[in-house]
Amino acid sequence: MSDSFDQISQQLKRRHRKSARLKYFSMGALGLAAMFLLIFFADMLNKGLPAFKQAMVNVEVNYSEEASRSGRAAIDRDLSSIVSRSVVRVIPLEMRNDPSLLGTTQTRWVLASAEVDQYLKGNRARRLDADDMARIDSLVASGQIEMRFNSGFFSRGDSKMAELAGIMSAVVGTVMTMIVTLAIAFPIGVMTAIYLEEFAPDNRLTQLIEININNLAAIPSILFGLLGLAIFINFFGVPRSSPLVGGMTLALMTLPVIIISTRTALRSVPESIRHAAFGVGCSRWQVVKDHVLPLAMPGIMTGSIIGLAQAMGETAPLIIVGMVAFIPDVTASFTEAATVMPAQVFTWSGEPDRAFVEKTAGGILVLLAVLISLNASAVLLRKKFERRW
């Protein structure tokens, strides 16, 4: 023990510095995660918010004889590169449906092309030349071109033209798919959990089921897609790309989430409640149905909402069962081809057009808003109804 007091106190100081370093490192790690989250959301908002605005142009539509054959003739030639092709294309159809239009002119606000839209948002628009740009600038100055809220993004289906593409068909597809998923996964999941928690004897089979459920929760989602393709589509003949097959596939993925959370909820109901019910002569099913299940319901709902949110964001298995279809029309059917929100985001992200980057980010914002509000409602539900025994 030749260390002098000074040496020891120095050593101590070093050790404390080291100790403090660990604290700052660990704090920094958490800070890093938070910083990433901030960068991520800032980036998505920055890229996605412009998608909710769309350039509109005020034009005079001239329903002439010539326009009934080619819609281009209805619009001033100078404006033809500014107005969206989707507007021009429907003019002959309009005239066929309403012959009285012939010979009249109307002034109205129509969609501008995606190029104009991108130019006004300050992005590079490759197909516009200097003349076009000058014309656009003067039209903006005279109030003939305006940026308006892009309501079409929320009411239209997919389109190859960026200015026309909307998320509605994907939203409808998501709703249909989730209906199928919940209709299968919720009852089966809750029933399985009730069996394992309340009825099952503790034998080999039960243990096998338990291990199996835990493993299912960790199997890569894409393998569920392979299962859906091989079993549901090829074997049972469920129509490909349909919300039915997508929902069934996602249901198998959501099942473990619902089972595990339901079991936790059932386990948190105290034994004394069961004993009391048995004591007044209830059968096991009566105990579960009338006493345990109602008390566990908030927990079960919370778990199911979280499972639903997970299923809603899932893409990989749906790609395998063909749910990345191009769906321009908004139709609600269980057996026809459909797409879902994340799959729509994936499709848009593959489009080469610059305007679709904005659409993709806009779709992501909608998806994130839905998912975050679902999760928030699950948390609120838990907070409101949670009982501590």
Place this chain on the structure above:
Amino acid sequence: MMQTNQLFLIFCSVLLLLGLVAFFVARRKATQVRSSGIAMYSQPDQYAWFAVIATAGPAIVLSAVGAFVMLLIGAEIPTFSLLLVSLVLAAVGLAVGMLLVRSNFHARQAIERTIRWILASAAAISILTTLGILISIIGEALNFFQMHSFWDFITGTTWAPGNSFLAAAGRGDGSGAQFGSVPLFAGTFMITAIALSVAVPIGLLSAIYMGEYAPSKVRAVAKPMLEILAGIPTVVYGFFAAITVAPFIVRVAETVGVSASFNNALAPGIVMGIMIIPFISSLSDDVINAVPDSMRQGSLALGMTKGETIRDVVIPAALPGIISAALLGMSRALGETMIVVMAAGMRPNLTINPLEEMTTVTVRIVAAMTGDLEFESAETLSAFALGLVLFVVTLSLNLVSVLMIRRFREKYRVNNL
């Protein structure tokens, strides 16, 4: 098809009608028996429900089994006769249900038994799912291995499906196709390694901070924040990796003076690592919290600093749980699809340079499944072979992880992990 739909609708409505009849008639009969002064084992409602089960149960089971057999063996049972037989069975069940409304029949126990069976068969579905995955993947993978040798698949270093689709269409012999999966697995493990080297330090250190240092207020904010990271869909991460992170990496690499591909492995790796952080931090946090406080106090009492206590006492004690978390994260990363599909490359490339383009197992699976290929073509079937390997690897990782956590749990007698 239309006719089948109508038949099915008629079947359902007749069954519903029979069920209603069973319920009300049985209840009335039971009430009458009881009001005549005879003591019964069960309540009238329970007799009524039993009659409903006796009516609908066998009929539904028969028609479902019939439909399944029809699909399985392809046996031609006309839908009409199948449904008709089911309805006859329902009528028989109704009669039996009525007969059993008598004082010495335990309707409640019969219902109990039925419900137990229904619940057990629901639980069996999870087993069926796993079996379904195994059968579907193994079956198609075997088809693939009949065309190409298993050994070449495992050890080959060239993945070139080439014109195997022509062979499936009857043109060409597909001889040029090579299915050596080594470059795919190399790419997968490379990206997984990058992801883990991001996720494990950040996740573990965050867990240490939250478990050992953070005041409860910070904890209350930080935990949901990390959960948000877990809730972001992978397709969104993929977009972020491809649009924001990859160009950033290319720019940084250029300023340093190295060339990087826009489909480099680093971008999906880093973003995947961020995605896995919450999985690792939340499990590590639980484990660190489960280390008994007496160990910390003992260490502090011996004069160790807080940092030394964490490093030399808490972490070693929690190690099995931390390894288990890392393995779970690894299995997530191996099976992750959307991030690599959107941000990693399509070209199989055997390299250790993370700035180069490389591809993964899941990318090839998606590529094989989204092309306009015949289902029987070697490339489509190769997806199932890849899926089989993925399944085996992730399953064993999960099992090891479960065993590790069980060891930890037994050592410290923790029940809530």
